Amino acid sequence: MTTSTPSTTRSAAARPADRAAGASRSRSHVSRRLRRIPWISCAIAAVFCVLWAFPVYWMVNTAFKPQSEMLSSTPHFLPQNPTLDNFFRAVGQGNFLVYLQNSVIVVAGAVIFSIVLGLFAAAALSRFRFRGRRTIMVFLLIVQMLPGTALLIPQFLIFNSLNLLDTYWGLMFAYVAGVLPFSIWVMRGFFLAIPVELDEAARIDGASTWQVLTKILFPLVMPGIIASSVFAFIASWNDYIIAYTFMKDQAHYTLPVWLASFSTASGGQIGTDYGGQMAGATLFSIPVVVFFMIIQRNLVSGMSAGAVKG
């Protein structure tokens, strides 16, 4: 943290007099460089990194292997003859482009819906005090902690009777139910960080509530809009069980359902096409990993609202 400046001056002053001041010496930048590298800690960390990176590495490694290397009794830790066959096969399996389109339409709809609605709600919950506000906040938190099936079962029945199963709208509304509460929660945090003096100044200049919102607050809360859009994207892009339950027509599958069907649908055959599946998993994960890296600064702060489930 901010300890470096004072400690540097302190140790510089102490050095001529006090040779044994190990504590203050080790805190100066120069001697910290000289201090022995903590080999044991580094070794443990290295082992940890290998273990934790291994599954991802193995996915990518498998994705580039030809069938013969994948199905060998001694695994190859690097593809001997790297190939893109798996990717072509994955994209060729079923109608990849159709599933991609399904995913994009439903996810984009859910994100736009929940960000627009959530933006106004977050403004209300951060800029005004009114009765029932705390109840709403608690409700928003609790909804995210419900077991998935608690919403899945009744939504399935309701959408069934409204003929919304197997449609984009039905799936989109199910995602909005999951995503809107935490979008509100996350954006509210960003609203709270904007000083109220700004709105008051604008009001004194004669701005209406609408103008304060659109001219002052919404532009300032842009980072929050981006962060919660990404959260919302990740949560709905990754969903498997809702789409699996709602979308029975194969033409309506989303990418996760398609990806998992590599293993479940190929019943009596020799088994799963792991090469194709890992290539598909790589393609599917890339946008999520990229987005995760973009918002990683907000990750920890957004977590108390349970924004991205583990």
Added chain:
Amino acid sequence: MVTSLAPAPPRRPAGSPRGRLPRSTRPSLAPLWLLSPAGLVLLCVTIAPIVFLVYISFTDYDQRTLFTGEYSVVGVDQYAAILSDSEFWLSLLRTVVFTATLVGGSVLIGAGMSHLMTRLPTVMRYVVTVVLILAWAMPNVASSLIWKWLFQPQYGVVNWLVTQTGVVGDITSVNWAADPQLAWVCIWLLVVWQAVPFIALTLYAAETQVPLERKEAARLDGASEFSVYRVVVLPALKPTMLLVTMLSIIWDFNVFNQIWLVSAGGPDRATSTLGVFTYTTAFSGNVQIGAGSAIAVASTAILLVLSVLYIRNLVRSGEEL
């Protein structure tokens, strides 16, 4: 940990003075029209379904109802049935044990990792952070499928590596998902693998707030690294640790995709937690939606207790509601 450290706006309560002054009543309508679109949607997609779920749990709604729309109210019969069903209690027990081992494992590893990160040189710490975020970012559908491939009998790399160590003999043909204990181990590893990054990074963020002087002083006094952690770091981390643990309990209680994709609750229901039991009751076999709803209501009630505890802690730790 809190979403924002800024204090709540010191606004005058807009709704309290009723009617007298037109100027003070006008802004009180703003939250109403700002909230109503989201409120309306949430009413339709969350509140109404939950109310409906509770209602359905008192009926014999099943497959035939999906087509004919006919069902009858059976009172608490569904609840009586599930409470006397040993499978329900077994699922609950499995869920509790599974959650406990998951939370214990991931918090322990996460805390160890976060403390280790504070001792690492900058470059190494950066590498660890990137690896953690990578593991965290993987969609759990993808990671579940990776797991099946890693643990695949015959060609799976895990079986091969374990065999190479020579400790347990040749296990290349062992099918993890088909063995009750091994299926648990396999899923446990998967969930812990994805849970550790959040815990480690959150605790690391909190641990950087602990003054370095205190740790250095303890080390100078000859304290072992473990007692430095226990005496100096842990007390300072307690609030964060508590929130992380409670959040982990709630999430791990709800783990579904990983179990469903790796073992589908098998072999012979050995890995069937409450979530899986609810899903299979309501959506497979003879589609007993009424019974499934009753189980869902029961698990919701359990989670509600955990959530309320969590929220109370969140408020205590300074989160403004």
